[in-house]
Amino acid sequence: MVPLVFHPIYSQLALPARHRFPIQKYQSLKDKLIKSGVVEDSFWRPLPIEYAKINAAHSAFYVDSFLNGTINDKAIRRIGMPWSEQFVQRTLHAVGGTVLASQLAMEHGVALNLTGGYHHAFFDAGSGFCVFNDIILSAKEMLKKPGIDRVLAFDCDVHQGDGTALLASEDSSIYTVSLHCEKNFPARKQHSDLDFPLSRGMADDEYLHVVECAINLAFSTALPDAVIYDGGVDIHEADDLGYLQISTKGVYERDKLVFDACKRYGVPVVAVIGGGYQRDIDDLVDVHFQLFRAAGAVK
Numbered sequence: 001m002v003p004l005v006f007h008p009i010y011s012q013l014a015l016p017a018r019h020r021f022p023i024q025k026y027q028s029l030k031d032k033l034i035k036s037g038v039v040e041d042s043f044w045r046p047l048p049i050e051y052a053k054i055n056a057a058h059s060a061f062y063v064d065s066f067l068n069g070t071i072n073d074k075a076i077r078r079i080g081m082p083w084s085e086q087f088v089q090r091t092l093h094a095v096g097g098t099v100l101a102s103q104l105a106m107e108h109g110v111a112l113n114l115t116g117g118y119h120h121a122f123f124d125a126g127s128g129f130c131v132f133n134d135i136i137l138s139a140k141e142m143l144k145k146p147g148i149d150r151v152l153a154f155d156c157d158v159h160q161g162d163g164t165a166l167l168a169s170e171d172s173s174i175y176t177v178s179l180h181c182e183k184n185f186p187a188r189k190q191h192s193d194l195d196f197p198l199s200r201g202m203a204d205d206e207y208l209h210v211v212e213c214a215i216n217l218a219f220s221t222a223l224p225d226a227v228i229y230d231g232g233v234d235i236h237e238a239d240d241l242g243y244l245q246i247s248t249k250g251v252y253e254r255d256k257l258v259f260d261a262c263k264r265y266g267v268p269v270v271a272v273i274g275g276g277y278q279r280d281i282d283d284l285v286d287v288h289f290q291l292f293r294a295a296g297a298v299k
């Protein structure tokens with residue numbers, strides 16, 4: 001049984017009407033997994049991440065200002081969601097979810113969080129719907145475990161993992177890889193350990209070839225003891241914010257390449273669902289669902 005991490009609060013955030021963020025997708029994804037035969041016992045409920053753990057990657061001033069609501073308007077606009085007490089609670093649980101999933105992955109080999117992938121969060125600022133960088137925070141927690149000396153952050157969201165890259169830039173124990181559409185947000189890219197900028201309009205065959213090369217190169221170069229995988233689905237051909245042409249089958253095959261490589265190398269992997277912005281929630285959830293099929297959590 002593959003451990004899955006979920007909290008109803010993931011979808012409990014009031015956003016302005018017509019806000020482009022599909023906040024209901026998390027609950028819909030959980031419902032689809034249950035309908036597809038995943039038992040309730042597979043789900044673990046996260047606690048909010050502790051304050052001291054957030055400070056391992058973020059400035060105390062930034063963390064405090066977000067938690068107590070004194071964060072300024074410009075900083076909140078960069079995050080792209082209005083500040084609220086609900087937003088604070090949702091953020092703490094979502095990030096706590098990836099930390100919990102990473103611990104479960106080390107015990108069970110693989111685990112997934114039904115949110116996560118806040119890869120645009122920097123040391124002292126949030127950006128692009130990301131507040132605190134769950135990928136870096138989870139990597140730091142994993143590195144506390146004996147035998148885990150290097151973590152690979154493998155990011156296949158269509159947007160570059162710029163916050164992750166910068167936060168890990170002086171930390172050789174976290175190896176960052178990003179495969180992203182070159183002409184897309186963020187305009188200013190950072191340097192991951194390995195970057196694969198992809199051209200607009202790229203389709204399945206070419207894309208899957210790059211993914212296969214990238215994961216093999218990442219393993220042979222980084223020799224990681226654990227992997228954090230961002231399986232963002234904004235690479236999908238129907239996505240509103242991506243410019244790639246990847247089919248639903250292509251998403252499944254990408255995720256399978258990553259999980260199979262982790263299995264082959266005998267390395268635990270925690271996966272987060274990352275971005276995905278199709279307006280039709282059922283269609284969007286169907287694409288996110290591929291990650292769970294590829295991980296063997298569901299048929």
Ligand SMILES: [Zn+2]
Binds near residue numbers: 158159234275276
């Ligand atoms: Zn994205």
